[in-house]
Amino acid sequence: MNAEEIEKLFKKPGEKRYDLFVKQVAESEVVYGLGDDEGWAMLGDDDDADILPFFQDPDVALAFRQSAEFEEYDVMELDVNELLEWLDNMTEENMLVAVCPNTEFNGAVVEPAMLKADLMKELEKYDEDGKRINQ
Secondary structure, three states, X not given: OOHHHHHHXXXXXXXXXXXXXXXXXXXXXXXXXXEEOOEEOOEXXXXXXXXXXXXXXXXXXXXXXXXXXXXXXXXXXXXXXXXXXXHHHHHHOOXXXXXXOOOOOOOEEEOHHHHHHHHHHHHOOEOOOOOEOOO
């Protein structure tokens, strides 16, 4: 994505970015986050919850990384099936997911189980070759 497209995306409400995230991740079967040798970048909230940000595009993750001053982290790629497993673990650890947060740290913050359910529903729309099934 180019800078203009990313800026437009970041201006969309969190719910719209969430819907786009689910559709694009189901189509590409890849998700992006920020990480280093020691783990993945986390955000926090007023309740001290651990929140893991995920993005549907590496350029969007990079734009967030730069604006959040997370320069010590790299953009990391994660297969959607691995993400689904992670979401189960995140639920057990009472973590949350920030779906495509923008440069002001606003975005849809959801329970991992909700994201998993929405991704599974969207993934059902694709065959084993990754082609969308006509519905």
